[in-house]
Amino acid sequence: MVNRRRFLALGSLAGLFPTLSFGAKPSVASPIDNKPVIETATATPMVISTWKQPKANAAAQAALDKGGSALDAVEAGVRIPESDPKDTSVGYGGRPDRDGHVTLDACIMDEKGNAGSVTFLEHIKHPISVARAVMEKTPHVMLSGEGALNFALSQGFKKENLLTKESEAAWKKWLKTAKYKPVVNIERHDTIGMLAIDNKGNISGACTTSGLAFKMRGRVGDSPIIGAGLFVDNDIGGACATGLGELVMRTCGSFLVVELMRQGRTPQQACEEAALRIIKKQDYKDIQVGFLAVNKKGEFGAYSIQSGFNYTLTKNKKTEVTDAKSYLK
Template sequence: MTTRRDFLQTSLLAAGALALPGAVRAASAQARGKVVSTWDFGVEANQAAWKVVAGGGSALDAVEAGARWAEGDLCNSTVGRCGNPDRDGVLTLDASIMDGDGRCGAVAALQDIAHPVSVARRVMEKTPHVMLVGEGAQQFAVEQGFAKEKLLTPEAEKAWREWLKTAKYQPQINAERAKLPGNKENHDTLGMLALDASGKLAGACTTSGMAWKMHGRVGDSPIVGAGLYVDNDIGAATASGVGEEMIRNAASFLVVELMRQGRSPEDACREAIDRVVRKRPQASKTLQVCFLALNKHGEVGAFALHKGFVYAVCDAAKQDALLESRSVYATEQK
């Protein structure tokens, strides 16, 4: 039987928990939170996101902060303002963001707006739609207060003009390490997943897409279920590599559904990779596909077609860990 004294003690404990000082709440967030993202630049993107999680903020705010860092502070030829243009010399940006409750937003083929991930969030929160594209996406961004600015850098324009000499379009496996003129970092999307102190998940994906793509081409990054998928009940997944393969397989959704069936994050990523290989065995030898997953318990897993995919993990214990995923093909194709 619960006595009056027991009831008062329980009530006081509960009240004390609600009145925790900010530092204690932040410590709790650090103990439970986790941020993961694709590629080596994910380490710094994670730091931007981790500040939000460690301060008790939401996973949604965290992934937006991490993606914004990549879009603005990172100068990378596949993400944000330093991205390489398409074959017509036009820089277009794609992004998506998704909360674990199913809300999501995306923009594709967006020009002259520095932070597509934030525009994607506005699409999610301010419109009845999920995706806006091209001129319509830009018009909406301007209406929402985003400034138009020229994003194509002199370096990216120079790389494009160099590419025009041959105009050869051939995506390279892990091209950021291939050191090929005009092809450096050809398909390194930033995909980010976060788990906050309340146990909620969110994800974001941002990219300038493949260099020298056809004008109007859209990859997997802004397509919910392909480049990104999040479900609070199960986990989250994101992808990098040749986006057409992710679209063909509804890949990130597939990874989450495989986790729903009981697979670990790594096993789910491996099964999704195996499906790409089974469907297109010859093509799989010449392109890169990578998956990264985080389940609701904070467990992380990744898998790739080819060696060289790295991902960053940030939590209270590992604030700058960079790990290499396992792969189907142990060595890169030469």
């Protein structure tokens, strides 16, 4: 606590040096109320997602067109690959763990900083919707395993067999050698991370996965971890990650991207710096991690360690898939 004598002394210094600035002029935060200083103009509504996901983006954009929130949009968007049996790294049809079980992880985060997450969830096709229910209907952020399943069933979600014949056949083929080596850009890991800005300029995000194919039973990656696979700060922007989740978790990757934007980096610069943090500490030649980010002004960026990472952007009713810049060409 500052006593009266100390207070007067500080006041005297302020009088002697009325224009003195102790440190650089703050560019991203007010010293008075600690609120970020950013442009207040509402960005054009948009949807951006990891990898080639035009159908997912279309569903998200449809939600926005109906007046839905960014939260509604990202949930609607990622439910598309969750229910697609041809997408073998998320939801129904996802590749199983090494014991033959399809286990799912997902998280969601809204413009108010609320978040919900499920990990190690079985038998539920849409873990992203369970994650939203965790956020909105419980006092918790994350539920896991049997507890997550019981909660989902209590909320009316249907218990289903998620292991398709195709994924089961791939698993049985893998069992012949049981060699575990993730392949860059083949196992897309989180499959889809999505960020959206709605008509009010609010940002929300979602991330959903069945994780690494043939992973150890119980393994959870970065996708359901708030701050790793996904992070949103509505005053600044949002970010999501894809690739080898263990590396993203070790650097709190998505949180790092948003914090770098808070410090004044563009989304592109922030994604590049986050990737470089991993590169500096890892043998990166055979691993892939990619970051995707958007700020409050609607500027976006994407960057990965290896080439081959792409993203899907929907803006002004136009959807494009673009290859992200990468450290290795």
